[in-house]
Amino acid sequence: MKRMRGTKVLAMGMALAMAAMSLAGCSGGGGASKGGATNLSFGIWDEKQRPVMEAMAQAYEKTHENVKIEIQLTPYKGGEYWTKLEAAATGGTAPDVFWINVLHAEDYYDGGILLDLNDYLKKSDLDLEKNFPEALVKAYNFEDKQIAVPKDFDTNALWYNKDIFDKAGVAYPTDDWTFDDLAKACKDLKAAGLDSGAYPFACPIDFQTWYYPTVYANGGWVLNADKTETGYNDPKTQEGIQCWIDLIKEGYSPSANALSETSADAMFEGGQLAMVLAGSYMTPEYTSNDAINTKINLVEFPEFNGKEPNIINGLGYAVFSGSKNKDAAADFALWLGSEEAMKIQGESGVVISARNDAQKYFADSNKDLNLAAYTNHSGEANPLPVCKSVAELYDVEAEALKAAYSGDKTLADVCSQLKTDADAILAKNKK
Amino acid sequence: MQGTTRKKIAKRQWKEWGEGYLFIAPLLLGIFVFYIFPFIQNFWFSFNEVNKFNVATFYGLNNYIEMCKDKELWSALGNTLLYVGITVPVGLMLSLFVAALLNTKIRGTSFYRTIYFLPSVTMSAAVAMVWKWIYNEQYGLLNAAMKAGGFSPHGWITDPRTALFMVMIVGIWGTVGYNMIILLAGMQGISRSYYEAASVDGASGICQFFKITVPMLSPTIFFVMITSVIGGFQVFDTIYMMIGKANTAYRSTQTLVMIFYRNAFDYGHKGYAAAISILIFSIIMLVTVIQMIGQKKWVNYD
Numbered sequence: 001m002k003r004m005r006g007t008k009v010l011a012m013g014m015a016l017a018m019a020a021m022s023l024a025g026c027s028g029g030g031g032a033s034k035g036g037a038t039n040l041s042f043g044i045w046d047e048k049q050r051p052v053m054e055a056m057a058q059a060y061e062k063t064h065e066n067v068k069i070e071i072q073l074t075p076y077k078g079g080e081y082w083t084k085l086e087a088a089a090t091g092g093t094a095p096d097v098f099w100i101n102v103l104h105a106e107d108y109y110d111g112g113i114l115l116d117l118n119d120y121l122k123k124s125d126l127d128l129e130k131n132f133p134e135a136l137v138k139a140y141n142f143e144d145k146q147i148a149v150p151k152d153f154d155t156n157a158l159w160y161n162k163d164i165f166d167k168a169g170v171a172y173p174t175d176d177w178t179f180d181d182l183a184k185a186c187k188d189l190k191a192a193g194l195d196s197g198a199y200p201f202a203c204p205i206d207f208q209t210w211y212y213p214t215v216y217a218n219g220g221w222v223l224n225a226d227k228t229e230t231g232y233n234d235p236k237t238q239e240g241i242q243c244w245i246d247l248i249k250e251g252y253s254p255s256a257n258a259l260s261e262t263s264a265d266a267m268f269e270g271g272q273l274a275m276v277l278a279g280s281y282m283t284p285e286y287t288s289n290d291a292i293n294t295k296i297n298l299v300e301f302p303e304f305n306g307k308e309p310n311i312i313n314g315l316g317y318a319v320f321s322g323s324k325n326k327d328a329a330a331d332f333a334l335w336l337g338s339e340e341a342m343k344i345q346g347e348s349g350v351v352i353s354a355r356n357d358a359q360k361y362f363a364d365s366n367k368d369l370n371l372a373a374y375t376n377h378s379g380e381a382n383p384l385p386v387c388k389s390v391a392e393l394y395d396v397e398a399e400a401l402k403a404a405y406s407g408d409k410t411l412a413d414v415c416s417q418l419k420t421d422a423d424a425i426l427a428k429n430k431k
Numbered sequence: 432m433q434g435t436t437r438k439k440i441a442k443r444q445w446k447e448w449g450e451g452y453l454f455i456a457p458l459l460l461g462i463f464v465f466y467i468f469p470f471i472q473n474f475w476f477s478f479n480e481v482n483k484f485n486v487a488t489f490y491g492l493n494n495y496i497e498m499c500k501d502k503e504l505w506s507a508l509g510n511t512l513l514y515v516g517i518t519v520p521v522g523l524m525l526s527l528f529v530a531a532l533l534n535t536k537i538r539g540t541s542f543y544r545t546i547y548f549l550p551s552v553t554m555s556a557a558v559a560m561v562w563k564w565i566y567n568e569q570y571g572l573l574n575a576a577m578k579a580g581g582f583s584p585h586g587w588i589t590d591p592r593t594a595l596f597m598v599m600i601v602g603i604w605g606t607v608g609y610n611m612i613i614l615l616a617g618m619q620g621i622s623r624s625y626y627e628a629a630s631v632d633g634a635s636g637i638c639q640f641f642k643i644t645v646p647m648l649s650p651t652i653f654f655v656m657i658t659s660v661i662g663g664f665q666v667f668d669t670i671y672m673m674i675g676k677a678n679t680a681y682r683s684t685q686t687l688v689m690i691f692y693r694n695a696f697d698y699g700h701k702g703y704a705a706a707i708s709i710l711i712f713s714i715i716m717l718v719t720v721i722q723m724i725g726q727k728k729w730v731n732y733d
Contacts, residue, residue, distance in 0.1 A: 078671075083696045090485045107699060111484040197569060205677060257589045260677040262569055392698050395676065402679050 043098030148316030150354035168192035186252035215240030217309035310381035476705035494706035515663035526610035559672030594680030617651030
């Protein structure tokens with residue numbers, strides 16, 4: 001009898017605890033306004049950009065006293081940011097304003113979770129066409145609806161380690177280098193003899209920073225205009241990929257195998273690479289690394305086929321269509337594209353501000369480095385090829401190219417099979 | 432007359448039942464919301480095309496038909512079966528061996544128990560990172576040891592021939608401690624008198640282990656086996672953390688749950704992913720039922 005009572009008490013206690021928990025859970029949600037103040041949540045994924053995003057939020061709060069902005073950081077790695085955002089959007093609790101990239105824009109637009117900003121843009125003095133690179137504005141425009149304000153952009157450049165060049169007695173790279181100059185420097189560096197485990201260069205299987213720039217500079221293509229066919233079979237596309245495989249074959253780069261385990265960035269930061277290509281977003285990481293930051297510099301992406309190769313990609317600020325404070329959220333998103341906000345972002349030196357008049361701040365943020373290498377030819381850069389099934393497409397592409405990079409199969413063979421597989425994915429997801 | 436008594440009993444019973452359900456309500460509610468409802472929804476989703484934002488459109492059996500044609504899925508099933516087929520017996524034998532060792536009267540048993548149990552309380556992400564470094568072709572501990580021993584270094588987790596086995600080692604290492612604790616508890620429940628009697632009859636230690644410990648422990652071994660098989664079919668985190676997409680051994684280390692994850696969260700094919708999860712569920716169910724039937728032949732509940 002006594003034991004029974006004990007169990008009953010325990011059960012009741014548990015029941016109360018559960019009830020309390022569910023109540024607490026309910027009151028935790030919402031984000032309703034308190035005492036007339038509007039609370040906006042702002043979803044981002046980069047820890048390195050958190051301070052500058054906070055600075056921008058504070059600047060906005062100063063002129064908008066009734067708005068409180070709360071930053072929600074979810075790491076990008078492993079798709080965590082998107083997984084959480086999709087779940088939150090389904091449940092109606094996504095952040096009011098959040099970062100978005102071109103890889104997800106179309107799917108999110110189709111999913112109806114992005115607010116159409118056209119009306120807000122009409123009323124505001126923010127002129128996207130005049131103030132931003134066309135490629136970035138268009139990347140966030142579907143069926144004539146603007147669904148995001150361009151935030152920043154990234155391009156690619158060639159970084160080099162001065163110590164390794166000095167030791168080998170090879171001249172530093174320059175902005176007017178061509179691909180042949182790069183290959184020749186690799187040859188000279190190798191001939192001069194590098195430390196054990198060190199290489200002149202690295203060619204991982206990386207589309208955005210390595211082979212897409214050369215594919216497009218060579219007149220090749222990846223996706224056709226109506227996104228129904230892939231261009232892997234075009235010899236021009238293949239030449240733009242083959243050039244990197246050749247550098248591995250010559251022994252100028254570690255195998256793609258080795259690079260999949262120890263990334264090119266890690267090798268460069270460990271002083272094991274004389275040169276590496278890197279997106280502008282790598283700048284803060286390189287410059288904050290005490291092991292290398294005093295002995296590195298960068299130049300423009302080497303010319304290929306007489307052109308300045310590059311891929312431009314950028315983020316945008318989007319507004320959640322299910323936001324309880326749509327107007328306030330849209331106002332904040334548009335303000336993030338203003339001269340004032342873009343200046344704060346640019347001066348931090350963490351990313352290149354998308355706004356034309358604010359691009360210069362990135363190069364100015366560090367006078368010791370030739371950061372203008374990233375912005376000099378940004379107007380000629382190609383946008384990243386994207387479509388709805390882009391995540392799947394990049395995966396099959398990278399998986400297929402492994403055999404070509406390792407030398408197990410010829411690139412032509414790999415590409416013809418890849419085209420069949422990739423086109424099938426496009427057809428399957430077109431519906 | 433008869434009717435009224437039945438009614439009376441029923442009333443009292445209803446009250447009792449009601450109270451009972453009231454008491455288990457908090458837990459039942461939780462189970463319903465977090466387990467039963469998602470399971471039913473998942474089953475329904477497997478007959479639909481579901482996009483990233485959970486909008487479902489009926490798709491009939493097409494997800495299952497696509498599954499049959501998906502070569503990657505079948506190779507992942509092969510990898511998973513290989514993983515289970517090796518990690519479960521090897522892991523079980525190792526944990527049995529360690530448990531038997533720790534059941535003897537040696538100094539510092541609690542120290543060793545803690546050491547062996549440590550992997551079970553360590554975050555799998557941290558475990559994966561450390562092992563990834565150990566296996567690294569250029570900077571790893573394993574290759575440093577190989578070099579010191581005069582062997583040439585090897586890309587342990589980038590070579591498709593070795594990668595899955597390297598991951599299995601981590602899997603076994605991670606579960607031995609937990610299984611060992613359960614087996615140890617079982618061993619300590621065996622009465623000493625059996626061993627004393629066997630000793631008097633002149634049975635050796637090894638003979639005692641196989642003739643007394645193993646049969647007496649069979650219910651515990653069976654439990655460990657069932658849970659290890661289920662865990663093996665659901666292997667995900669260590670592989671996900673250790674083998675990135677760029678890894679050349681990516682295809683040869685994909686398991687069913689990895690394919691499920693990619694379809695659900697990378698590609699936004701949640702309907703297809705639901706169908707894969709139903710496949711995983713059915714396989715586990717089938718294997719468990721077979722084990723349940725098979726246990727009658729060897730598990731001793733006396």
